[in-house]
Amino acid sequence: MQKPVQNIIIAGNGMVGYKFCEKLVEKGLHKIYNIIVFGEEPRPAYDRVHLSEYFSGKTADDLLMAPMEWYHENDITLYVKDPIISIDREKKTILSQKGKNIPYEKLILATGSSCFVPPIPGVDKKGVILYRTIEDLEAIKSYAANCKTGAVIGGGLLGLEAAKALMDLGLQTHVVEFASRLMPRQLDDAGSGMLQAKIESLGITVHLNKNTRQITGEEKISGLAFADNSELNIDMLVISAGIKPRDELAVQAKLEVGPRGGIIVNDYMQTTDKNIYAIGEAALHQNIIYGLVAPGYEMAEVVASQMAGTVKTFTGFDMSTKLKLIGVEVASFGDPFCAQTEFRSIVFEDKAKGVYKRINITPDGKKLLGGILVGDAADYNMLLQTSKNAIVLPPTPEDLILGARGGASENSMQGVMSLPNEALICSCESVTKGDICNAITYNELGDVPGIKKCTKAGTGCGGCVPMLNDLLTATLQSAGKQVQKVICEHFPYSRQELFDIVKSTKLESYNELLEQYGKGDGCEVCKPAVASIMASLWNEMILKQATIQDTNDRFLANIQRGGTYSVVPRVPGGEITPDKLIVLGQVALKYDLYCKITGGQRIDLFGAKVNDLPKIWEELIEAGFESGHAYGKALRTVKSCVGSTWCRYGVQDSVSFAIEVEERYKGLRAPHKLKSAVSGCVRECAEAQCKDFGIIATEKGWNLYVCGNGGAKPQHAKLLASDIDSETCIKFIDRFLMFYIRTADPLTRTATWLNKLEGGMEYLKDVIINDSLGICKQLEEEMQGLVNTYKCEWKEVVIDPEKRKKFSHFANSDESDPSIQFRPLRGQKIPVDWDK
Amino acid sequence: MDIVSKKITWIKAAKTEEIPANGGACIKHGSKQIAVFNFEKRGEWYATQNLCPHKMQMVLSRGMVGDKEGEPKVACPFHKKTFSLQTGECMSGEDYSIKTYPVKIEDGYVYVGIE
Numbered sequence: 006m007q008k009p010v011q012n013i014i015i016a017g018n019g020m021v022g023y024k025f026c027e028k029l030v031e032k033g034l035h036k037i038y039n040i041i042v043f044g045e046e047p048r049p050a051y052d053r054v055h056l057s058e059y060f061s062g063k064t065a066d067d068l069l070m071a072p073m074e075w076y077h078e079n080d081i082t083l084y085v086k087d088p089i090i091s092i093d094r095e096k097k098t099i100l101s102q103k104g105k106n107i108p109y110e111k112l113i114l115a116t117g118s119s120c121f122v123p124p125i126p127g128v129d130k131k132g133v134i135l136y137r138t139i140e141d142l143e144a145i146k147s148y149a150a151n152c153k154t155g156a157v158i159g160g161g162l163l164g165l166e167a168a169k170a171l172m173d174l175g176l177q178t179h180v181v182e183f184a185s186r187l188m189p190r191q192l193d194d195a196g197s198g199m200l201q202a203k204i205e206s207l208g209i210t211v212h213l214n215k216n217t218r219q220i221t222g223e224e225k226i227s228g229l230a231f232a233d234n235s236e237l238n239i240d241m242l243v244i245s246a247g248i249k250p251r252d253e254l255a256v257q258a259k260l261e262v263g264p265r266g267g268i269i270v271n272d273y274m275q276t277t278d279k280n281i282y283a284i285g286e287a288a289l290h291q292n293i294i295y296g297l298v299a300p301g302y303e304m305a306e307v308v309a310s311q312m313a314g315t316v317k318t319f320t321g322f323d324m325s326t327k328l329k330l331i332g333v334e335v336a337s338f339g340d341p342f343c344a345q346t347e348f349r350s351i352v353f354e355d356k357a358k359g360v361y362k363r364i365n366i367t368p369d370g371k372k373l374l375g376g377i378l379v380g381d382a383a384d385y386n387m388l389l390q391t392s393k394n395a396i397v398l399p400p401t402p403e404d405l406i407l408g409a410r411g412g413a414s415e416n417s418m419q420g421v422m423s424l425p426n427e428a429l430i431c432s433c434e435s436v437t438k439g440d441i442c443n444a445i446t447y448n449e450l451g452d453v454p455g456i457k458k459c460t461k462a463g464t465g466c467g468g469c470v471p472m473l474n475d476l477l478t479a480t481l482q483s484a485g486k487q488v489q490k491v492i493c494e495h496f497p498y499s500r501q502e503l504f505d506i507v508k509s510t511k512l513e514s515y516n517e518l519l520e521q522y523g524k525g526d527g528c529e530v531c532k533p534a535v536a537s538i539m540a541s542l543w544n545e546m547i548l549k550q551a552t553i554q555d556t557n558d559r560f561l562a563n564i565q566r567g568g569t570y571s572v573v574p575r576v577p578g579g580e581i582t583p584d585k586l587i588v589l590g591q592v593a594l595k596y597d598l599y600c601k602i603t604g605g606q607r608i609d610l611f612g613a614k615v616n617d618l619p620k621i622w623e624e625l626i627e628a629g630f631e632s633g634h635a636y637g638k639a640l641r642t643v644k645s646c647v648g649s650t651w652c653r654y655g656v657q658d659s660v661s662f663a664i665e666v667e668e669r670y671k672g673l674r675a676p677h678k679l680k681s682a683v684s685g686c687v688r689e690c691a692e693a694q695c696k697d698f699g700i701i702a703t704e705k706g707w708n709l710y711v712c713g714n715g716g717a718k719p720q721h722a723k724l725l726a727s728d729i730d731s732e733t734c735i736k737f738i739d740r741f742l743m744f745y746i747r748t749a750d751p752l753t754r755t756a757t758w759l760n761k762l763e764g765g766m767e768y769l770k771d772v773i774i775n776d777s778l779g780i781c782k783q784l785e786e787e788m789q790g791l792v793n794t795y796k797c798e799w800k801e802v803v804i805d806p807e808k809r810k811k812f813s814h815f816a817n818s819d820e821s822d823p824s825i826q827f828r829p830l831r832g833q834k835i836p837v838d839w840d841k
Numbered sequence: 842m843d844i845v846s847k848k849i850t851w852i853k854a855a856k857t858e859e860i861p862a863n864g865g866a867c868i869k870h871g872s873k874q875i876a877v878f879n880f881e882k883r884g885e886w887y888a889t890q891n892l893c894p895h896k897m898q899m900v901l902s903r904g905m906v907g908d909k910e911g912e913p914k915v916a917c918p919f920h921k922k923t924f925s926l927q928t929g930e931c932m933s934g935e936d937y938s939i940k941t942y943p944v945k946i947e948d949g950y951v952y953v954g955i956e
Contacts, residue, residue, distance in 0.1 A: 516863075526907055526908040527907045528909065529905040529923070564918060814867055815868065815874075816866035816868055817855045
């Protein structure tokens with residue numbers, strides 16, 4: 006087909022001008038029109054937002070939005086270093102600086118802005134440089150080579166970026182701001198103060214309320230003189246005091262411009278000439294100049310859609326933003342100040358950490374209006390979505406910035422899925438939740454880079470990437486697909502795959518496994534995960550590989566505040582003789598230990614020094630105690646009620662059965678801790694239904710429940726089998742536990758494991774009771790193997806002088822750690838508070 | 842930046858076999874506690890302060906060693922904050938950092954360099 010000769014001409018090749026080209030290509034318009042771009046700068050459009058990265062090693066090429074070839078490939082003619090200098094609206098032609106006279110069908114002015122230069126006498130002196138283009142940066146770099154001190158006029162976004170650039174160049178850096186605080190448009194006084202403290206701690210000096218009267222010096226700048234008669238001596242000055250729309254072309258063509266600059270446009274981004282559009286920082290929409298990239302991109306979309314024949318309008322844009330300034334996260338969203346609205350605010354401030362969070366909510370506490378985050382902006386996306394979509398707030402809105410206290414903090418994923426489909430996830434590229442979920446489903450995407458490529462979400466500021474990840478996981482899960490889970494950067498396998506590898510290769514050492522199946526040197530994630538797998542398979546003394554164990558396993562005790570450990574001997578079923586109780590008391594007295602009854606019907610002795618542990622255990626073992634594995638991802642306790650032996654309601658001997666069960670599985674290591682209980686009747690005094698496996702007596706035998714837990718997200722256990730005899734009960738537990746150990750992810754309790762198990766409880770019943778996978782015999786044998794090889798870990802240590810030696814605080818002294826301190830409480834001792 | 846040459850005193854810390862392979866141990870020097878790490882997998886030795894700056898606990902020597910994209914690190918046993926063994930910088934995204942010391946091995950002993 007013959008290509009018609011209609012031209013779309015774009016004046017300006019900055020970020021928005023480029024984005025407009027990209028949108029045209031996306032819509033296939035480059036095949037219908039001739040697209041011709043005129044740019045002033047010597048190179049194609051580059052990422053001005055990350056300009057300061059030019060100083061931390063990025064090259065001009067790294068910063069390009071797209072290389073020159075991209076324009077060729079898409080049939081776009083780009084003239085660099087050749088700006089349009091005039092428009093003839095009558096003839097519908099443009100004239101470029103180098104004399105090109107070309108007709109247009111549609112003309113788009115994406116001329117951007119220039120640096121606003123305040124009218125201060127002396128701005129023309131040598132050493133005064135603007136901060137806008139790569140050429141400016143090159144000038145700053147070369148001039149700074151002979152300077153010791155430098156200042157930036159402007160304490161806004163770009164000014165602080167420029168200050169970072171000066172700091173990176175090794176200059177003693179000052180920031181001079183006219184207003185009474187930094188980033189006055191985004192932050193309130195308190196937030197700004199927090200940012201200032203952070204910036205000053207890096208060695209940058211901040212001067213507020215400074216009206217610069219004059220730039221002093223002869224030919225070169227030597228300092229600044231302020232209206233309050235103070236002075237600042239500096240070798241160079243960078244100006245970044247705001248932007249000025251580039252509207253000179255519009256003025257020449259007699260298009261209407263605003264009194265303080267900016268090309269006036271309607272909601273279609275049309276200027277007063279319907280064939281000429283203006284987008285980006287040059288456009289003045291409803292009296293607002295948008296000095297951010299995201300609204301500029303939206304304007305580009307609006308115009309490109311019209312070129313493609315779709316009606317789309319620009320109706321203003323949210324100025325919410327999140328960025329990292331000189332290493333400090335700063336965000337402001339919705340209405341950060343609420344100067345004209347009735348509101349109440351909730352503020353969290355931690356001066357030591359440099360964190361400030363403020364949210365503004367409606368007086369009835371139902372809706373989020375906006376807020377400010379400094380130092381920690383992790384909640385930004387969720388807060389932004391909550392305010393934009395007017396989601397009704399929880400009764401405790403402070404949770405929004407403090408997190409749900411009381412343990413449960415894993416609701417973020419549910420949070421994402423509760424958003425409506427229209428919710429804008431990526432505001433840079435205006436991609437909604439619906440767009441992303443559809444792309445994942447219909448294009449079968451499996452990772453975040455895939456989503457980025459397909460939808461462009463996350464390619465701008467990158468702030469929404471964590472949400473993309475959550476959406477991906479949630480969408481795949483709801484489609485019943487498994488998300489590829491690897492343990493960490495050192496092993497490209499899931500725990501289940503790694504378990505099978507260890508099992509089939511019979512490898513017994515972490516180092517060999519890493520050598521043959523992993524890479525790098527390992528880490529605190531894969532080491533304990535592999536330790537757990539090997540313990541579940543080979544049941545060897547875990548201290549053979551002491552340094553891959555978590556500290557609790559490495560010292561066979563639970564580390565507590567202050568660095569001391571707690572000791573929990575096993576008390577099977579919670580049954581204990583008076584003699585043993587006395588020994589516990591004597592040991593506690595002798596080693597000055599704090600005593601407390603645990604939730605699992607045993608006694609915890611706190612405050613043991615690491616070098617006392619073997620001595621303490623020597624005495625406990627002498628009295629017949631064994632390790633309670635309270636320190637391990639292992640079977641903890643089997644709680645029991647007193648049952649038919651004493652209780653007038655009991656129907657079975659729950660204590661005896663609890664002891665039998667605990668003795669069988671003691672020392673069993675698993676992906677996470679395991680808790681159990683046996684109740685003697687339906688009254689359920691042992692609370693078996695909130696355990697990983699719980700047993701409740703019936704007239705005919707036992708009901709077996711599995712996959713419950715208390716803790717952060719309580720979940721009742723589900724009935725696996727009813728009215729079974731003791732032998733069958735043990736058999737089912739054997740199978741259940743081994744199946745869990747084989748297949749669960751690291752640090753996943755049975756409840757979470759079941760929630761993720763495809764087919765759920767019905768499937769689990771099929772595997773355990775009906776042997777649908779044909780593995781039950783194997784599972785039982787594996788469990789029996791572990792039961793047969795059980796040894797008390799503490800006994801092994803106590804009898805072995807070499808192992809005992811490891812329990813010392815210092816390698817070159819027998820002393821205890823002198824830094825441990827206690828204070829008295831109700832007749833016992835507790836550690837002094839740690840540093841908050 | 843001024844480069845000040847500081848005099849380093851080498852203290853004899855412990856026999857090399859006292860420090861577990863791919864793990865650490867704590868050395869007492871006067872009132873100082875120094876964590877010494879025998880990163881056998883890399884054939885490298887490191888020393889840092891024993892105090893974790895997060896909750897001011899004397900425990901780093903009990904932490905697990907490992908690497909993040911090739912950079913050697915130690916994870917505090919309390920809350921798994923990780924620190925570079927080379928630079929002392931916190932690698933889990935917080936503003937903490939720990940002091941590192943030079944280490945040398947001579948005649949089967951570990952020496953730690955103190956300024």
